[in-house]
Amino acid sequence: MIEPYYSRAGITIYHGDCREVLPSLGPVDTVLTDPVWPNNSVEEFKGFDPVKLLTETLELCRADRLVIHLGCDSDPRLLAAVPSRFEFARVCWLRFARPNYKGRLLNGSEVAYVFGPPLPASRFPGRQHLQPGESPTEGEKTCTTANGRFPGHPCPRRLQHVQWLASYFAGDTILDPFSGIGTTLLAAKNLGRTAIGIEINESYCEATANRLRQDVLF
Secondary structure (H helix, E strand, C coil): CCCCCEEECCEEEEECCHHHHHHHCCCEEEEEECCCCCCCCCHHHCCCCHHHHHHHHHHHCCEEEEEEEECCCCCHHHHHHCCCCCCEEEEEEEEEEEEEEECCEEEEEEEEEEECCCCCHHHCCHHHHCCCCECCCCCCCCCCECCCCCCCCCCCCCHHHHHHHHHHHCCCEEEECCCCCCHHHHHHHHHCCEEEEEECCHHHHHHHHHHHHCCCCC
């Protein structure tokens, strides 16, 4: 049995290769993840075949729903790894109120691909049962900027984006097999969901545990 790196209040982190950890886990409602993408330039990701890695990972995931979160310049051919059992649902645009530049690209949003059945309408009040396609650019859920880095991680996603995705497209139990610095887990904690993260880099596991222990959520 694999011992968790961290486990508290319904949030669990496992340190290791997700393909080795997943067979020991039970079913979950939703996989919500930002996997390694084909055209990345991050040195620590070199040597991976991203499509092969994601294919093998998703074959081991027992889930009804899948949400893949990517940057605007991430090669979407990675989606060839998605098993046919996950029926395509929609694309979502994750807007920034203040875009930035990535070389010659004006980065005003990220993107997410949603697969699987919608959550029951009974979970949402009023017309909120509709499945939106764009994150808000005004109000408390706004993601203000694409700038910034989390110390020690090359490409963190923004908590506002992940929390918005989880609120509309993820069920009560969420799995992130490439959890990085734990943004998916922190979003789940904020929403009162149960979540499991798997991360091969131990320093990221520790960064995630520290984020989850803090009272100030970011």
